[in-house]
Amino acid sequence: MKTLHTNTAGPNSAKASRVRWGILAMLFLITTINYADRATISIAGPEIKKLLGLSPVQMGFVFSAFAWSYVLAQLPGGWLLDKFGSKITYFFSIFLWSVFTMLMGTVGFFTGAAAVALLFTLRLLVGAAEAPSFPGNSRITSAWFPTQERGTAAAIFNSAQYFATVLFAPLMGWLVHTYGWQSVFYVMGGLGIVMAFVWQKTIYGPKDHPRINAAEMDYIEKGGALVDLESRQPVAAAPKLDTWPIIKQLLGNRMLLGVYIGQYCITTLTYFFLTWFPVYLVTERHMTILKAGFIAALPAVAGFLGGILGGFVSDRMLKAGYSLSAARKTPIVCGMLLAMTMIVCNYVTADWLVVAMMSLAFFGKGIGALGWAVVSDTSPKEAGGLSGGLFNTFGNTAGITTPIAIGYILQATGSFAGALVFVGANAAVAIFCYLVIVGEIKRVEFKHGPAARKADAPVAFNTAASK
Template sequence: MTEEQKPSGRTHHRFIILALITILLALSSGDRATLSIAGPHMSQALGITPVELGWMFSAFAWAYVLAQIPAGWITDRLGAKQTILVGLILWSLVTFLMSGVGWLTYPFLTMLILRFLLGAFESPVGPAAGRIIAAWFPSSERGIAGAIFNSAQYVSLVLFTPLMGFLDHRFGWEHIFGVMGVLGFLLALTWAVSYYPPARHPKLGAAELDYMRAGGALVDLGAGSPSATEAHGPRWSDLVELFKSRMLVGIFLAQYGITSITWFFVSWFPSYLVKERGLSILDASLIATIPAIFGFVGGVVTGVFSDWLLKRSGSLSVARKTPITIGLVMTVLIIGCNYTNSTFLITALMSAAFFGKGFGSLGWTVVADTAPKEVIGLTGGVFNAIGNTAGIVTPVAIGYILATTGSFNGALVYVGLHGLMAALCYWVIVGRIERLVIRKGVGLIRAAPLIAE
């Protein structure tokens, strides 16, 4: 890339867009985690059992998983801006309505329904973000872009967990849902006036657009002149083709393991600190931010490291799989919490495991690297659907482990082993990482790589 082709220091709108989708994921992660903070006091007030609370956690994931493929199809058909705007307004409304379940005769059933709707309306975030990263970032910057975006889940815990803990402590659990719903409405307004696809962005300079295009960014996605595939949406045959790719299947399965760890932290972790370690909900919400900070650091550092490896090695496989493996092996440290009663050591082990989880979470970067450009949203939907199946299984499994054993020891072993499973998927199943393309009458084939292998 010549100096003339590089954007000036004043034209970095792609990073403004990255900040916007990172905030979007942070809020959606905060909204799905509201129940983890409100859960202990809400359960006491409404007589909800641990198993029922596990099903309430799981209700979100059922809808989130079932809606991922339709959400991916809609995103490819309508574009990211419209799909996200509608979803954001609707899930914020649902979050706000949760503040009133204590006034109803059947609060458990009502929360199941509202959590299900929350999952359905949040489902476009992942597919849309995968499409946005592929459109706005060249291959050499997707590592850091995907890592920063993925770090939003940790930003969410750092920002929103203390806020929700304070609201619960000072005003009551109901106010957690009300405040988070209002924040969603404000972000919807910001999204409506701020997001544009690259080719239609009113402030994006020609130099930056050319730099992005030359580096492999799919800048014409959503530009107003869609291809036949985009105009009519993906076909069912495209969905079938995705599962014929061993590389994509391995990526999908690995995401299940990674997301199992995520769901422990966004569902049962505060309850672990309160019930197993005897902390108050306010103290637990504050301590829970420490592993989240380490997860955020790991999530950002891995992007820098991965892009550095890409420049040094010229291999997407080396650049993506190396940090993924290092990070996921570190997550096993969570099991060490079973062998100490020290709050300091527990916090340290959780922080190390969460750093590893962040360092190993390059899944969205890999999707942006590999998905056929015509069905990036659909591929992201399948990726997120299979990954978040863990959100159905993990909260309920932990609920039953607690009901059976009365302890979190088995739960921590269950969670920790999923990190090893994910690392093995990348080495045993995925193979070489590279872009796939759709050829009519042929199906998926591997494209000539932009980066030499």
């Protein structure tokens, strides 16, 4: 059912600056580095596995190390974002994860259990340091983008996960082949340190940016951007939030819970791609690590294009008058249906067909990766960091379960066939979440006083703040 939306652009919107797109470009670049650093272990994985003599289950635990700390640090990361803002919190996040990535190159100086322990510990540290990144992306897009552009904005920064593979998987494969696996960590860690200082010089909130003009500010604010969210000046009468009661009540909201569980399922596909996919190409399809690095880039190109298309279609549907629920759910459901086609790889032998099916699956995964747009649309503005952190906690729990589950499947069966079914089944559950559990997509608002105690209140927070 269509609902009409009012065009919030004023008469001066044609003369408005476009600073927000420069901010989005920086989010895209940083997220590309973010995902490239996550993927270093998968590219170097076959060589590390051989060097340290690890079993599939042991390798699964090494692959999962990042996600253990990443998940545990989500809520503290969200609290830091809400407390100190995205600019400074994100700077330290980028700098620290890059330092820890660089240090992973030193694992080669150790042997046996010491090497495995150091590798696992450094991956834990990378995960903890990266925790504020995606909640930070969500906060910044909420502050800079009106509702009718937020799907495109979220799709663009989220599609960086595929662009990272397109750009860096061939490079990292070449580095491993030419200079050894350690070089991957040195190069990517050094690049991240440089980008941390670039971030510090380029990121501002809308009210603090030196180049935004009044027309752009008016356009984004009237369109629903939370322009005070990243301001250096504190918002008047900002409430003191009780963290655990808020978390409890966020989890008690059926819509948000459905979104969170759906993100877990969608992120299962991401972590298969980030961890076991290059190993699948090398061991199941008998490719060299150099060839696997280049082949892995092809599904990533499809995922990148799908990600951009999903956001574009969602925002076009909004502008055409469709409801927010229809505009967000349609690409997600269609994308997950396409993602399930990866199971077909179990029934084909030609490498080109495998690459084609994986490309179609990740094209679909890209189309359906609108979860961060939904979080920006729905999170209470007073607790956007916490809501984003909770969303990312659910999502990246898949980073723990997926590598380990696939490791056990491989050890039990000696084949990736069951692993592909496992990943495809998660896409089906994501469809169920959005069609059955989520319901209408709308922003959760604080309720106060007697209204907060009404049974029909969508979510109630114990706070004295006004809406």
